Amino acid sequence: MSHPASKAPTRAGRPAPADLDSADPALRVGALRMELARLNYAYYVEDDPEVPDSEYDRLFSDLQAIEAAHPDLVTPDSPTQRVGGEALTAFATVTHTVPMLSLNNAFDDEEVAAFDRRCAEGLAKLAAGAPIDEAAAPPDPDAVAPAEGRDAIAYACELKFDGLAMSLRYENGQFVRGATRGDGATGEDVTDNIRTIRTIPLQLKAVKGVPMPAVLEVRGEVLMYKRDFDRLNERQRAADEKTFANPRNAAAGSLRQLDSKITAKRPLSFFAYGIGALEGVSMPATHDALMDWYQALGLPVCKERAVVQGAEGLLAFYRDIGVRRDALPYDIDGVVYKVNDAAQRAALGFVSRAPRFALAHKFPAQEAMTLLLGIDVQVGRTGAITPVARLEPVSVSGVTVTNATLHNEDEITRKDILIGDTVIVRRAGDVIPEVVGAVQARRPADARAFVMPTACPVCGSAIERLPDEAVARCTGGLFCPAQRKQALWHFAQRRALDIDGLGDKIIDQLVEQQLVRTPADLFKLGFGTLAALDRFADKSAQNLLDSLEKARHTTLPRFIFALGIRQVGESTAKALAQHFGNMDAIIAADLDALLAVRDIGPIVAESILTFFAQPHNVEVIEQLRASGVEWAEGEGLAQSQVSLPLSGKTVVLTGTLPTLSRDDAKARLEAAGAKVAGSVSSKTSFVVAGSDAGSKLAKAESLGVEVIDEAAMLARLAELGA
Ligand code: IVH
Numbered sequence: 001m002s003h004p005a006s007k008a009p010t011r012a013g014r015p016a017p018a019d020l021d022s023a024d025p026a027l028r029v030g031a032l033r034m035e036l037a038r039l040n041y042a043y044y045v046e047d048d049p050e051v052p053d054s055e056y057d058r059l060f061s062d063l064q065a066i067e068a069a070h071p072d073l074v075t076p077d078s079p080t081q082r083v084g085g086e087a088l089t090a091f092a093t094v095t096h097t098v099p100m101l102s103l104n105n106a107f108d109d110e111e112v113a114a115f116d117r118r119c120a121e122g123l124a125k126l127a128a129g130a131p132i133d134e135a136a137a138p139p140d141p142d143a144v145a146p147a148e149g150r151d152a153i154a155y156a157c158e159l160k161f162d163g164l165a166m167s168l169r170y171e172n173g174q175f176v177r178g179a180t181r182g183d184g185a186t187g188e189d190v191t192d193n194i195r196t197i198r199t200i201p202l203q204l205k206a207v208k209g210v211p212m213p214a215v216l217e218v219r220g221e222v223l224m225y226k227r228d229f230d231r232l233n234e235r236q237r238a239a240d241e242k243t244f245a246n247p248r249n250a251a252a253g254s255l256r257q258l259d260s261k262i263t264a265k266r267p268l269s270f271f272a273y274g275i276g277a278l279e280g281v282s283m284p285a286t287h288d289a290l291m292d293w294y295q296a297l298g299l300p301v302c303k304e305r306a307v308v309q310g311a312e313g314l315l316a317f318y319r320d321i322g323v324r325r326d327a328l329p330y331d332i333d334g335v336v337y338k339v340n341d342a343a344q345r346a347a348l349g350f351v352s353r354a355p356r357f358a359l360a361h362k363f364p365a366q367e368a369m370t371l372l373l374g375i376d377v378q379v380g381r382t383g384a385i386t387p388v389a390r391l392e393p394v395s396v397s398g399v400t401v402t403n404a405t406l407h408n409e410d411e412i413t414r415k416d417i418l419i420g421d422t423v424i425v426r427r428a429g430d431v432i433p434e435v436v437g438a439v440q441a442r443r444p445a446d447a448r449a450f451v452m453p454t455a456c457p458v459c460g461s462a463i464e465r466l467p468d469e470a471v472a473r474c475t476g477g478l479f480c481p482a483q484r485k486q487a488l489w490h491f492a493q494r495r496a497l498d499i500d501g502l503g504d505k506i507i508d509q510l511v512e513q514q515l516v517r518t519p520a521d522l523f524k525l526g527f528g529t530l531a532a533l534d535r536f537a538d539k540s541a542q543n544l545l546d547s548l549e550k551a552r553h554t555t556l557p558r559f560i561f562a563l564g565i566r567q568v569g570e571s572t573a574k575a576l577a578q579h580f581g582n583m584d585a586i587i588a589a590d591l592d593a594l595l596a597v598r599d600i601g602p603i604v605a606e607s608i609l610t611f612f613a614q615p616h617n618v619e620v621i622e623q624l625r626a627s628g629v630e631w632a633e634g635e636g637l638a639q640s641q642v643s644l645p646l647s648g649k650t651v652v653l654t655g656t657l658p659t660l661s662r663d664d665a666k667a668r669l670e671a672a673g674a675k676v677a678g679s680v681s682s683k684t685s686f687v688v689a690g691s692d693a694g695s696k697l698a699k700a701e702s703l704g705v706e707v708i709d710e711a712a713m714l715a716r717l718a719e720l721g722a
Contacts, residue, residue: 014038014441025066029073032063036079049245050441052367052424090258091188094179098217098276100165101184102353103336103360109315112337115359116311119153119339119348122356126347152310153339156287157317158273159304160334160360162248163223164255167276168194173204173212180255184353193255196264197222205298210281217276218299224251225329228267237414245437247331269330271302286340304328307340318361325363326428334362363397369439370394372423375406375450379458379482383473383566387412387450389423389435396427404433408470409452416440418447458482461614466603477564479518479616485511487564491519495570496562497554497629500547501540509533519562520623523548556583556631563621567607569721571645575599576608581636583621587612599644599671599721644673645720649685651676652700655693657710665710672717680705688713 019031036059042050049056060079067074074080106112165181178194180187194200206212224232229247236243244250254266272294275283284290288307295301308317314337321335339345339357348356371392377385387406394401404425406412417423421438452472454463461476474480477487488507492499499522510516515529525548530541554562560583561573568576579597580586586608594605611617651674653665660668665688666676680687680699687700687707700707708716 025070026073029063029066029070029078032059032066033078035059036063040079043249048242049249050439051369052365054365054367055369057365090256091180091190093182093186094167094177094189095186096167096179096182096184096276099184100167100181100187100219100276101350101355103160103358104354105334106359106361107364112314112318112359112361113311115337116153116314119344119357120150122348123153123344124150152313153344154286154341155308155310155314156291156338156340157306157308157314158336158338159271159302159321159328159332160336160362161221161223161271161273161302162246162331162333163221163251164248166190166194166220166222166270168200168218168220168272169277170204170213170216170218172214173206175200175202190255192260193257193263194222196260196266197268197270199300200270201298205296207293207296210293210296212280213278214280215277216281217278218272218294219274219276220270220272220299222251222255222268222270223247223330224254224267225269226331227329228269232266270300272299273302273336283342285342287338287342287345288340290342314361322363326431332363334360336360366397366428367424367426367436368394368396368401369422369424370401372417372419372421372435372438374419375412377453377457379456379474379480382486383476383480383483385452385456385463385472385474387452389425391423391425394425396425396433399427401425401427401433404435406435406450409450409465409472410470412450418443418449420444420447456480456482459616461616462610464610466606468603473566475610475614477611477614477617479614479620481511481517484517488516488519488522490564491562492522492551496558497551498547498558499544499551501544502547506533506536506544518620518623520620520627523552523624523627523629552628552630554629554631556581556633559583559629559631560586563611563617565608565611567604569719571721572599572604573721575644579636582633585636587618587621599673601671644671645717646672646674646685649674650683652678652680652684652687652696653690654687654696654700655690657688657690660710665713668717669713672720 013034015031015034019027020035022028022031036056039050039056039059042048043056063078064080067078067080104115106115167179167181167187168175169177169179175195176191177189178191178200179189182188195202204212204216224247226247229244229250232250233243235241244253250266251268254263254268257263257266272291275290284293286307288305291301291305304321306317308314317337318335321332325332337359339348345355345357350356372389373392374390376388376390378388379385387409389404389406391402391404404427406417415435415437417435417438420443422442423435423438425433426436427433452463452465455461456463456474456476459474459476459480459482461474461480463472464475465472474483476483485504485507488502488511489504491497492502492507497519502522507516510522510525510533515525516522525545527541527545530536530544531538533541556577557570557574560568560576561570575597576586580589589608591605591609594600594608595602600608646669651669653662653669653676657665669676669688674685677684680696680703682703682705684700684703684705687696687705688710689697689700689707690710697707699705
């Protein structure tokens, strides 16, 4: 955990804001302590942090700095004077026979190099027979050989898990007690809760050649995997229960449950990384060997570990994990380096609250706090409108962030974010920065709610949000510049007008250089314009012109599909073409006329109406016709003759489907033209199988008939535009 200070057992008051910035150090120290106590309460007791760790750390180091400059202001109850938190009173107290310490932190390469040098100095002094004394004068630079001139120290490197430190006591291989770190000397007895964590063995495995220790205290971290965290929050939301800010708080909240039945429902995990008491067996010679032994005992040990040599080895490990950090299935906030050799570790020993032989090398914080100045909307390539936070610039993991996504309207409501709020911004790896929440306690009186605009900020077309969708969209379609690239790509794709040679890169250039606004403009491009494009040879320019010429002669279904009307896939385009026979009839069709097309329901009909209600879309169609795009037109066919995507197919349903009822699934398949039969034969096109599928599934398998699940069926229907 990053909060280095106390768990305030009671809710603390709020300091006067002016005192936090006061020029009087005594006033400031008091205000900082009060504020830190309050934040601690929210963090530890309510498991609901009010501010990101980085903000807490900033206040904490402010306090440390003032105390360093004014030692007379240091009091024994200052958060800077404590090791960890106080034990919570609800659980029984456990005294750690071997204290649970914390780690010194490093934030840059130089601090890591200094750690390596300090270890080398310590070991060198020891070899020379001198005691290691922290209070001694600064080391004589000549006393320790530079890194090149001495043997590199071997370090065990591991991840710094972002969870809760835990001590698991095993007696003769039996799990007997689980205790939190507490203040390092005493913690809380959470044995019953620990028993619910499935990856923690209740009985250790026998290891060949090593007797079972009489006492073994395994130190490690309880944490929650990111996917388990997401699922838990989904469940909490569905049950109208409080959601957790991050996996670590979810893990803490779950472990602190007094009712272990609740903990049992929370998906906690554990990784072992250290040792407390050990009796009856001698200590393995290296940390690496200890971890191997743990693994053999059946304890969960993280596989992301390595033994490296010297500072360079440490930094290489840090960088390697740094690039993979976001891909790991759990949160980490850094890496940990430990002198591998047990004798060397013992020799280096401890200083106050942390060992000399270990170091936490922290990654830059991924969250920061700033002001939400306003909310703009952005139009994505598919017309999706995304609310974007305009922020007071803030540095998050080394990058200045001024904008962050708010995803959609519902998210803003769910997270209760108002314009003017102090918000927490998160930036993880390559992911777009997002606003994760607002600091409710800092909400100003004039904070105001976001209102989704009714018109697209780029093209002015109506913004629409369909009843079942989270996302609002610009209805501008082909006319909206923000959607142009996507629309052009859709228009040119093989299944549409099939314009060979019009790839993404060319579309980007054409749109960015304002050479093309709508698909109709493509047909106005001349050789000179194309040949002048970046990385475009004369030959490719001519090829593209040839493709465009070919594409002019198309079919009505392809043309309708190419328009990129939402909800209108290839098969709906085909149905429309067959039903109405010509473009003008489709443009003129009203709701009833559209609903008369066999596979068109209200949602698709609505989407078609909206598209043609935008005059720009009709204009583009006119321009395309004017530039020579043509297709065969005729009279509409009778509705019964309309061919549906699954016409002629026979489908069998079996077992219980995860989301659809049998009737719904049947209706969906029939709407797409399929015949739904009760038994499987060699004529069956495919079988949709759910759980507990019996003889029909077996028969399908024996006949070699294709079997798919509900998800595949829905995907297939969606793909067919049904
Ligand atoms: S070793 C004597 N190893 O970091 C050294 N700690 O500030 C004891 N942590 O409370 C800690 N991953 O919760 C160690 N691989 C790791 C760790 C780790 C996470 C946490 C632990 C401890 C804090 C130290």
